[in-house]
Amino acid sequence: MTVESGYADIFGPQVPRTAGEGQTATFALASAAYRDNPFQDIKKADNEWHQTDVKEGRKWARIFRPNLGEAFSRAVVDRMLGSGRKPLIQSFGTEPQVVVEHCLAANNIRKARDRMLSTIMVICGLLFLPGLLVWLLIFQLRTTIGKANEKRGSALATVLLVAAGALAVLFLVKMPFGGLWAWYARACVVMPVVGWFWAKQVCERTAKDLRGRWDSLLAGSSVGAKVPEAVPTSPSETQAEQLRQSLAKLSAEQQSNSVFYAGPKGILGMGTRWGSWQLAEDLTPADPTREIHPFRSWDVIRSIHDQLRMLERGPLNTGGFPKPSIRHWIVTPIAEGAKAVSRPEGTDVEAYQVKSHAIQDICNKQQFGSGDRHYLGVQWTLWDGQLIITMLITVTVLHETLRIEVTGHALGPVNGLFTTKPETPTKEVTKSLKPWESRTVKLPLVNSDEVVRLAVRAPISWYPPLLNWLGGTIALPEPFGLRHAWADQPWRHRFMADDALRAATPVLRVVHAAAIKVLAENGVDTEKFGARSAFLSTAVQDPTPRKADVYDA
Known part of the structure; x- marks a missing residue:
């Protein structure tokens, strides 16, 4: 076996790879990398708490503006794989690595197109620069006129282009001078037009590829993201190795058990808190002659953890709960307007995971005052990743009072902007013999202005900072996570809302039953706990979600 082949074997399966079933949210977000909408449309996906900053660029350089796919894929790759990047928020119900791979693949497709367009330019x-500048000026005037007068702008712009073409033909026929310069002048008029037709073919071919991938992702065919530069084939390929490590780091951070509570924004990545139920009673001995057997908060949590594993089982064969994810979470408080987060570090953390002994210490000791807090979470990913239901449980003991708190969090579907399929450009025209009727005519995927925009951008696409300064870009909402940044509320979807509300009652009853069992085993009088639990069991059936993180003080 050669050194190269052995090195390739070390890095495991080759990219591309695709996600499994139930990845509607993942593929919807990934499809944004292939879209050709105006990049300002990303603002339509903003929610109540997270807004994307659209930076317009220079007003005189509109021709350099990116479309949505170009701006989105560049911003996501830079934010999630860039050197020295800030920590990311977990994207529950999605696979961020798949989204990033599609962004890289879309960038590669556009780079191949831009290399060809640069050659054409x-x-x-460039060899016929005077003619190119004149034609660009005409196109710029045409665009400006079209935007300045919406009603008559299109007709005036067309007249301008026809007049320019007539003048060009007249110039070719009635050349005011002769010799070598006359032939060069003719070439300056003709060659940019030839280059435009050539560039149009390249742009049309790429547009069909990008739109095909966009449509395939939303159709559920999980088209592969080809990212060969993420798979090193020899020890000398340092860039490929760095990219591979960045993708591995992204996957590791996605599995972190550390989350952040941002006030009214809720727990980032899990959604806002829509309900809260608290059971708090005094710890009194069941037998007045004997003391309570000492126990810790972790003992109660461990019992609850074991019982929650039985949620998928029931006395009747009627479907019920799918298997949930049950994890211990370390929750760090941050300011509502914080633009960055800082994950726990030190000897108690390994590969973004807080170790088990540290989790137990936080559960037992950090129940009052500053510091991180422990929560036990039971989470369901439903509707193919479009709905994330999380129930969090925490147990605290202050003086003689034991409090068991259960809170409900829900993260809704990704915004509809990401689930719209590509539409073939069409136009309604009046029939020549029947002016009272109209017919639909299909338009090219890439129009004249788009060909010019792509051709002009191509030569400087190798240096994104200049392109972003000229044409504009998007700044992703911070703290950034792919899933929560563009999530809608689930309450507008009747069945999603029902699922979130129905999960609360069974979880609450299992938690209370498990906790009361531990209390009884340790000699605690559970009469008041049982009465309070029965009251909460009734109250939790109130079907109204509330903004539990907004305190009316």
């Missing part, structure tokens, strides 16, 4: 543009 050199052959048909």
Whole structure:
């Protein structure tokens, strides 16, 4: 076996890879990398708590503006794989690595197109620069006129282009001078037009590829993201190795058991808190002649953890709960307007995971005052990743009072912007013989203005900072996580709302039953706990979600 082949074997399966079933949210977000909408449309996906900053660029350089796919894929790759990047928020119900791989694949497709367009610009543009500048000026005037007068702008712009073409033909026929310069002048008029037709073919071919991937992702065919540069084939490929490590780091951070509570925004990645139920009673001995057997909060949590594993089982064969994810979470408080988070570090943390002994210490000791807190979470990913239901349980003991708190969090579907399929450009035209009727005519995927925009952007696409300064870009909402940044509320979807509300009652009853069992085993009088539990069991059936993180003080 050669050194190269052995090195390739070390890095395991080759990219591309696709996600499994139930990845509607993942594929919807990934499809944004292939879209050709105006990049300002990303603002339509903003929610109550997270807004994307659209940076317009220079007003005089509108021709350099990106579309949504170009701006989105570049912003996501830079934010999630860039060197020295800030920590990310977990994207529950999605696979962020798949989204990033599709962004990388979309960038590769566009880079191949831009290399071809750059060659065309050199052959048909740079060598005949005077003619290129004149044609660009005409197109810029055409665009400006079209935007300035919405009603008559299109007609005036067309007239301008026809007049420019007529003048070009007249110039070719009635050349005011002769010799070598006359032939060069003719070439300056003709070659940019030839380059435009050539560039149009390249742009049309790429547009079909990008739109095909966009449509396939939303159709559920899970088209593969081809990212060969993420798989090193030899020890000398340092860039590929760095990219592979960045993707591995992204996957590791996605599995972190550390989350952040941002006030009214709720727990980032899990959604806002819509309900809270608290059972708090004094710890009194069941037998007045004997003391309570000492126990810790972790003993109660461990019993609750064991009982929650039985949620998927029931006395009747009627479907019921799918298997939930049950994990211990360390919750760190941050300010509502914080633009960055800081994950726990030190010897108690390994690969973004807080170790088990540290989790127990936090559960037993950090129940009052500053510091992180422990929560036991039971989470369901439903509706193919479009709905995330999380119930969090925490147990605290202050003086002689034991409190068991259960809170409900819900994260809704990704915004509808990401689930719209590509539409073929069409136009309604009046029939020539029947002016009172109209018919629909299909338009090219790439129009004249788009060909010019792509051709002009291509030569400087190798240096994104300049392109972003000229045309604009998008700044992702911070603290950034792919899933929660563009999630809608689930309460507008009747069945999603029902699922979130129905999960609360069984979880609450299991938690209370498990806790009361531990109390009884340790000699605690459970009469008051049982009465309070019965009251809460009735109250939890109130079907109204509330903004439990907004305190009316």
